[in-house]
Amino acid sequence: MKSHLYKIIHTTCHTDWGGLEKRVLNESLWMADKGHQVIIIAPENTPLLQRAKGHGLNLYPMSFKRLSALSDYSRLIRIFNQEKPHIVNTHGNTDSKIALPAAKKALVPCRILSRHISTPVSNTWYNRLLYKKLSHYTFTTADYTRRHLQDVFNLSAQQVFSIPSGIVEPAALSPKDEERKNLAAKLNLDPCARFIGFAGRVSQDKGVDTLLQGFQKAARHIPHHLVIAGTGEASFLGRMSELARDLNIENRVHFIGFQENVWPFYRSLDCKILPSVFEGIPQVLIEAMYALCPVIGSRTGGIADIITHDETGLLFNVGQSCQLCEMIIKTIDHPEATNERAQNAEQKMKRCHTIETMGQKIIRIYQSHFNNT
Template sequence: MNKENSIKRKTVLFISHSSDLYGAERSFLDLIMGLKKNNAIVLCPSKGLFTEILERHNIKYIKIFYKKWTHRKYLVVQSFFQFFINIIACIRVFFKIRKNKIDMVYTNTSVCPIGSIISIFFRCPHIWHIRESPETRIYDLGKRATLKCINAASNVIVCNSQFIKNSIRPYVDNVKLNVVYNGILDEKDFSTKKGRKYFIHNPIELCIVGSVLPHKGHEDAIRAVAALYIKGYDAILKIVGEGNYNYIQKLKNLCNNLGISSKILFNGYHNNPFPFYVNSDITIICSRYEAFGRVAVEAMSVGCPVIATNNGGLTEIIEDGETGLLYEIGSNDMLANQIIKLVDTPDLYEKISENAIEDVFDRFTKQQYINDIEYLICNQ
């Protein structure tokens, strides 16, 4: 039996942790739509932009509310309450789709445990895709116990970077671990991509894209804008994304204290961030823990040079000085100097832009991503 025929017979229940449309959800959608030859059913906790796209592509989904096993603070009572809700949700899912022969359950992130329970109900294999650093989450059971549970409840564990694989390796069976980079780009687009010719706006236009949360480190970028001003460079920073209200207010207070409120633009969430990459001179990523770095790949794909923190999956995407620039976490002065280096060195700017495009289209295509996951599904 050939691989394609065996895949066609699979009915896969995909578990989404949310109906928003940030990096993890977008990568998940790319996967689901790329595996259309499977009989896919998607479980979502609510309706939103995610389910709208599923409807648009005629992909079957069911909406049943369930809880994550993470929260901002550890509360024993809350943990038991979330577990009870998830058991009820599993029973509802079972009765809703019991007439379907579910061959596999595929869970999209480590923050959602319901897929592991459902796979027991249907007595089928379970693939768990880890897309975030465990250091950025507070798990009901704690990090160690949670990863032990993930190990016990999975036939295959997919990591979206070598960094994530190394961080969870002590807690899981290494034979289950697989690294599959997210696929962001379509190969057919490569022929139209060329590096940018050097041009810098006045003032310099910077952007930072993604959830506005403390571990994303937006204060580095804000302080770097202030440092640029002191060094004689005028810049504006576009913050693209939504997130924690208290953190956003803290950032706005920081802008006021530094006297640069007019230079920092809070643009809110945008479904399509590419216009920001295209119209910005430089994209900045200030994450304290970045499991992969989808924003880096997206920006690089349109030739927008990226300056990112020297940590996590970002170092697997960016070669410092060749496909982007790196800086030390919390060193806003170093970040400012890296911005100045790009602004004042046309040859470096153009080299990084061209190299970045070639590199991301070589390593991060959707088809390669889909093929790698397809192989894992086929062999279970």
């Protein structure tokens, strides 16, 4: 193919606004800025489609529900035949099962299945069909997931790639002390208050219960408040609020909901914690590290790929609140070592995890594919 400009279609069945959706939008905008044509197909009135409006991207609403699978399949074939994309990249379980067969039927020349989470994939006949026949490539966000898929499906290094999400760098970062005082004022606390925090979906798989238990153990040794930024199901949020009361830490735990601009939040913290049960390489962790915020993560999936223990952050075993407590105290009580880890992490993020780095890696894969077909 002579031209290196591509028409790319992304599909997703997801309706939230998290790392996956941010990845789709940021990648799409980066590609469009480089001159490529980008189309997003997602459920109607979702944050992804709402935020994509006004950026010059083509948008198609699609329900991606079980009851509409056949009609979605037929409509996708029509869209693919009409748009004639060079690349279709699917990002969710349901849309992959519909869009990849439709893309193959429409003879789309490059088909990609993106897997954003690190949960195990079973070696079923249908998964073999998805990963080995219907898609040319699998993109993962973590080496852990890439290695798992290679082992399960006997995929070659030319079939599955680890491409961590790249962050869109902020124009500037505000002073840490200023943002700490701003957060204290927002929470009606003493201006000298200190904070550790969590950002992301507030759910069981993110280990929020372990976070509260670890903080409760550390709270008697440190003066900090725990601030939890993000949304989740009302029933789970209620259970976590109840757990904080049961642990007698409700006065030092603050649920502040979704934060549109996370950079001031990261700058206000003395430590950001991600205690997930399973995870790809989370964008919230990359962002915090870029913002020179010290990090602690659970030793699982892509978190262990991005945090090198005692070098760019600290790790603890999944679900081990006592270990988390130790890592929190170690972070707070040894500021020189903590600052050194944060600086190492920032340098690594700037070197390896920007949107430019991610986009260029993807373009090289596209070019290699079309040069060899």
